[in-house]
Amino acid sequence: MFDIQEELKKLPERPGVYIMKDEKGDIIYIGKAVVLKNRVRQYFQSLSRQSPKVQAMVARISEFEYIVTDSELEALILECNLIKKHKPRYNILLKDDKHYPYIKVTMFEEYPRVIMTRKLEKDGSRYFGPYTNATAVKDTITLIKRLFPIKSCNKVLPRDIGKGRPCLNYHIYQCLGPCSGEVNKDQYRELMKDICNFLDGRHEEIVKKLEKQMKDAAERMDFEMAAGLRDKINSIRHISEKQKVLSTTMEDQDVIAFAKGDTDSCVQIFFIRGGKLIGREHFIFEGVGNTESRDLMNSFIKQFYSSAAYVPGEIILQEEIDEMNIIAQWLTGKRTSKVHIKVPRKGERKHLVEMVSQNAGIALEQFKEKIKKEENISKDGMEGLAALIGLDRLPCRIEAYDISNTGSSEI
CATH class of the missing domain: 3.30.420 (Nucleotidyltransferase; domain 5)
Structure with a gap:
């Protein structure tokens, strides 16, 4: 006989997917958790605060299983696929994974771009993700543009090189200014390779470089710049993790x-x-x-x-x-x-x-x-x-x- 209270004590403090079953062994609910121990326990505590649907579901739970994963994102993808497979009574079907957003680096272009997409294509681009939502992708792209001096304007390169003056970002060192013609495509592509390494998680060299810049700024008593660099370092270390499963x-x-x-x-x-x-x-x-x-x-x-x-x-x-x-x-x-x-x-x-x-x-x-x-x-x-x-x-x-x-x- 499955003792729910005893099994709750054994839940790991790890991310994963949990599977609720009724007395017939049928799956009635599948969910994901950042910490399995905390999330699953919540169903059996303070039922009066739960919605009627959750109360009805908990009343039918006779046993549960769980799968440990390495990250919440892995749990999300697994949860989505298991729900599609089993269609549990108390689940709402999640959107198909083809709608998940990715970061796309258009390495097939002479001057690559970093953009968000929801479609994977075999076009020579580098893809990173999937991410849990579009906001996570936009935040990451914004962070990349703060850390790396790439263009953020709508100019089409190389067509628009030399047409008009460089924008403000060029003058405040937030863009190399490829539109000015002062940066050749090899230099720019090298920068994009650094971005790909960053998104791949190989960012220790970047962190070391920023730490050196932060130390130099502090020695110059430029504390405002040092604080900004510190924030960039913290942002890198907390960036959304790369999904290993896909x-x-x-x-x-x-x-x-x-x-x-x-x-x-x-x-x-x-x-x-x-x-x-x-x-x-x-x-x-x-x-x-x-x-x-x-x-x-x-x-x-x-x-x-x-x-x-x-x-x-x-x-x-x-x-x-x-x-x-x-x-x-x-x-x-x-x-x-x-x-x-x-x-x-x-x-x-x-x-x-x-x-x-x-x-x-x-x-x-x-x-x-x-x-x-x-x-x-x-x-x-x-x-x-x-x-x-x-x-x-x-x-x-x-x-x-x-x-x-x-x-x-x-x-």
Whole structure:
């Protein structure tokens, strides 16, 4: 039996997605949280302050699950896809992810621009996002224009170079003034590469540069400039985080990892489709405490993909498995196109594997607690039965016979 109050105590202080279920096990609500522990607890505290809809939903909750993610933005994307998949009764369908805003750096142009868009195109541009809302994108673009001296006017370059005088931003050092012709396109593109690095999260060099400028300004006793630079540094450090789950290459991937206990193990698989984390499954293997990890994974992959309706182009594993090449060939045949099996050592894929492994560990602990509770329930039932029929000790075996088809004459 699922003890909601006990499970609430075990919620992690991590971002993620929570899934509410009714007594039939049907999903009735899916939500996201910056801190799972705080958000899920709110549903079961001070119900009188909740809306009638929330009160009705909470009254039907019999159990809940959750998926830990690395950021709120990851939780948002996952929440959106899970709601589209399960259509829970108490959810309002969120907008499709194709409407999410992105930052676009038009690197295919001679003088690139930094703009907001809601459409991904294979046009040579660099895309960053998705972001939670348009305001986040606009704030980030505004910050970029404060940190980097790029043009913010509507002049079309190189067509308008030399036409008219540079604007005020050029004279207050907020723009290099490419419209004046004093900056060649290579210099300007180098600046745009710095912006791309900044949006990629590789901004330590930028921070160091600003810190040096801030120190120099303070030594000159130009405290106003130093304060402005300080604010820029703080803005960089708090800029909206880059979403890891979505890939502009739109790849399909399965990420598989496991967690091992003394006697049981859990294998977890996350499904990434079109670059989006859309769901997951976990499988419990009982009595495999002494089994080697590579043997467990090898067995799982064969069993799972033998009946899988779809095989993605890339399968990412936590550890290497035996017969990796032959299994890849087998899966390539099922897919009818090349399948790659990879074991990442660093980078984004490695981070994804770690996230899946964390969720496998959570699922394994939940399974252990469920078994323990079932054993306690069985023991309590046996003790009650023994007391009821006057047994001196608990029975070791109980037999039952179905006599529904023998007729009343034979009872």
